[in-house]
Amino acid sequence: MPGQAGTVAAAQPALAGVRVLLARRPDRSAKLAGVLEEAGADVRFLPLIDFEQPTDSGDLLRVIRDLSDGHFNWLVVTSATTVDALAGAALDAGTTLSAAVPAHTRIAVVGSGTATALKRAGVDVDLVPGQQSAAGLLAEWPEAGPDGGGAVLLPQADIAASTLREGLQAMGLDVHCVTAYRTVPYPADRDRALYAPVTADGGLLEPEAASSELAAGRIAALLAASPSQVRRMVDLKLPLDRCALVAIGPSTDDEARRLGLAVAAVAEDPGAQSVAAAVERAVQSQNPKNFDTSGTPNEG
Numbered sequence: 429m430p431g432q433a434g435t436v437a438a439a440q441p442a443l444a445g446v447r448v449l450l451a452r453r454p455d456r457s458a459k460l461a462g463v464l465e466e467a468g469a470d471v472r473f474l475p476l477i478d479f480e481q482p483t484d485s486g487d488l489l490r491v492i493r494d495l496s497d498g499h500f501n502w503l504v505v506t507s508a509t510t511v512d513a514l515a516g517a518a519l520d521a522g523t524t525l526s527a528a529v530p531a532h533t534r535i536a537v538v539g540s541g542t543a544t545a546l547k548r549a550g551v552d553v554d555l556v557p558g559q560q561s562a563a564g565l566l567a568e569w570p571e572a573g574p575d576g577g578g579a580v581l582l583p584q585a586d587i588a589a590s591t592l593r594e595g596l597q598a599m600g601l602d603v604h605c606v607t608a609y610r611t612v613p614y615p616a617d618r619d620r621a622l623y624a625p626v627t628a629d630g631g632l633l634e635p636e637a638a639s640s641e642l643a644a645g646r647i648a649a650l651l652a653a654s655p656s657q658v659r660r661m662v663d664l665k666l667p668l669d670r671c672a673l674v675a676i677g678p679s680t681d682d683e684a685r686r687l688g689l690a691v692a693a694v695a696e697d698p699g700a701q702s703v704a705a706a707v708e709r710a711v712q713s714q715n716p717k718n719f720d721t722s723g724t725p726n727e728g
Contacts, residue, residue, distance in 0.1 A: 441468030501578025526550030655683035672710035
């Protein structure tokens with residue numbers, strides 16, 4: 429039997445040659461960037477927001493001591509940034525986050541990324557909702573009683589929405605909110621920054637360079653991970669008409685649409701695989717003739 433005339437060419441990765449811009453610091457995006465690069469994407473970074481210690485750090489130190497003294501039945505953590513802020517405050521209080529959480533205090537988180545950050549800090553998590561959002565956590569909160577009632581410590585960003593606080597209070601819980609960190613335009617003040625400055629990186633873009641890339645059509649997809657990032661995009665007047673905007677989570681999608689931005693795809697949870705799948709959907713929804721395999725716009 430005669431041999432075949434040729435072999436079937438290996439399929440290209442789904443995002444081969446597609447340039448994707450993450451509106452985050454490189455040091456906060458390593459896993460997502462890795463998944464996108466495995467899919468063939470050319471990943472760049474445009475940090476838009478940063479994080480600082482709260483204006484009055486005394487409040488956070490006091491609740492760390494109250495937590496350690498057993499005053500709370502639940503600790504609810506909504507982001508990995510909150511974990512870092514709590515860990516830093518615990519060190520300032522002369523302890524560690526894992527030592528500051530009593531055995532009887534149950535831990536709830538909004539998403540798996542926060543759960544992973546807590547586990548790295550030595551803290552076990554009791555409740556991770558299937559739908560990774562404040563609404564998802566409220567929907568799965570245990571019924572009032574030994575497991576679902578009592579006092580709740582809710583450390584959040586200064587600009588956090590009231591959804592979670594109000595939802596827990598509506599269940600009859602005693603919710604103690606405290607500002608864990610402040611969200612500010614990038615870069616944060618060095619004296620108050622929660623994280624070290626971003627080091628020089630070949631994939632790091634300044635706003636002017638990012639605007640030029642976007643205006644020229646060299647960015648196929650731009651990822652926004654939070655409502656505050658979307659607001660910063662609008663403040664900077666980034667030209668978004670030639671790229672696909674991908675929103676991570678329903679609250680980011682809602683804010684983008686409220687501000688009049690077209691959202692090409694929404695990642696329902698912040699997991700790297702879910703976000704990468706949303707990028708693929710967004711890119712496929714655009715006219716492929718706008719981009720060649722190098723991420724450079726075609727002229728014809």
